[in-house]
Amino acid sequence: MNLALSKTIAKLRRNHLAGNAQINQLEDLDGEVVALLALPDGKLMLGINLDGSFCIARLTADLQLDTSFQEVGYFEDDFNDHAFGFAAVTHLALRGETLLVTAAQFDFFDWIDRPALASYTLEGEPDLSFGDHGKVVVELPDSTGKNRKRLRSSLTPVGSPQTLDDGKILLFFLEVRDTNPDGSALLIRLNANGSLDDSLNGSGVVHVTFNERGINPKGVLTQGQKLLVFGGTQPVDSTGYALIARYDASGHLDTSFNDSGFVAVGIEGQVARFNSLLIDEDDTLVAVGNQGAQVLMAKRLPEGATDPDFNGGTALAFALPELDGEGFDVDQLYAMRAHNRSLVVAGTGSLRSGPFQRKGVLLRLLPNGQLDGTFAGGHGYRIADIRSEYYDLLIEPQAIVTAGYYVDDAYHAWVQRFGIDG
Structure with a gap:
């Protein structure tokens, strides 16, 4: 065990803020x-990224380390x-x-990003039935070296893979090459x-593009036997489109989806x-992200057509209203439940005034895409009071738990629990 890790992770601090039913679990851990x-x-x-490695932690129901x-x-x-x-x-x-x-694993020898998987028992022991001592680093076809010095996978910090009933695993991954930065x-x-799995496109891999534009992948979701992938096109002349595409189980673009295979917004x-x-x-497709500094939400019928009952059949983009006299711009909305x-x-954004500083943001949207006026004291959203980001969230019967980091002199792992109404 890393000595610095063992010293820092044990320093736990909890704040109880009765006024908004908030509990902070601040782990004095650089990660x-x-x-x-x-x-x-x-x-x-918890899955925690450290400096070059990762940490798996288990908390009790009251957010204490489970020893x-x-x-x-x-x-x-x-x-x-x-x-x-x-x-x-x-x-x-x-x-x-x-x-x-x-x-995702970045290899110093050939400077290649690769998907990587590890399997453990629920007590944290390696699952010896999986891969090599519980681990697999996926060798993609035709991988080549890259003139880079850091991980570039779009799976970082958030990915949305799918584990299928037969145990197979779906990923939507960004492979960066020196010929395609x-x-x-x-x-x-x-x-x-x-x-x-070579039953997908003969190789286990499908290259996804949209009108010859590259894609910044964000996740994959199954729709029966179909495969939905989503993210956004790589920007060209400051323009990028939010995207959903559908493939059949063998890896072919399903052009019956929205009459083209794609939804672009x-x-x-x-x-x-x-x-x-x-x-x-x-069975409606509900997608959330951002358009510039605005919240972006779209609904589509199962076959990709516009939903006439949502915003007149068009996507909805809106800026967050001022909160306590401060404007707040959306940067990324990472997780939705x-x-x-x-x-x-949950995600991250920044105040419009003053120096740029990311802060975690948590919001609740009604079925029509509007902010829920019963959430976060009537504002519909709340922002963290310190420099931070929220990367993931889960819903409990009477609470919302967010996960991410906060920053002072380093990046510290951060888990918060809020009342169900924020």
Whole structure:
């Protein structure tokens, strides 16, 4: 165990703010909580990115380190037995009785970003039935070296993979090459053991583009046997479009979806992206992201056509109203969860006045896309009072839990619990 980690993670500070039912769990750890997972017993698993490695922690229901997990409540790991470099965890998921960790690995030897997976028992031991001692670093076809010095995967900090009923795993990954510094968006399907599934496009990999534009991938979602991928086009002349595309199970573009295979949303001169996508109880596609500094929300019928009952059949983009006399611009809305037909969304933004400084933002949207006036004291959204970002969230019966980091002289892992109405 890293000595600095063992010294810092034990320093816990909790603030109880009765006025807004907020509990802060500040872990004096240089890192970022990028993934949250609720376990059936009410405990929480955290995926934390450190400086070149990652940490998996387990909290009790009251946000204390669970010292029955690996004796101290956490462990540190990396992929350096498989590719020497540094890793960034992006997502946690339950797969049967095991914890699946999705990550990206940057290799110092060839400067290549690769998807990487690790599997553990729920007590934090390597799952020896998976890969090589519980780990897989995916070798993509035709990988080449890159003139880079850092991880560029769009899975960082947030990815949205899918684990299928048969154990296979879907990823939407950005592979950056020296010949294409903006990267190529790859839809990837892996077998349950982490190997490429060649029943997808003959190789396990599909290159996704839109009208010859590159894509900045954000996630993948299954719709029956179909595969929905989402994100945004790479900007050209300051214009980028939020995008949803649909593929069949064999990896071919499904042109019956919106009569083209694609849904593209945006306006000239703005960069738009969808960071989250879900299918609601009416089978409607609901996408949330941002267009420039505005919140962006769109609804589409199952086959991609516009939903005439939502904003007259068009996407909705709006600026957040001033909060306590301060304007706030949206930067990225990373995570979205449905709650009683409303949407709780977490991300980051910055105050319009003063020096640029990111702060976490939490908001709730009504089914019509408007801010919920019963949330966060009637404002519909709240911002953190310190420099920070929210990367993930989950909904509990009477609470919302956010995960991310805050900054003073370093980046510190941060988990907060709010009342269900913010």
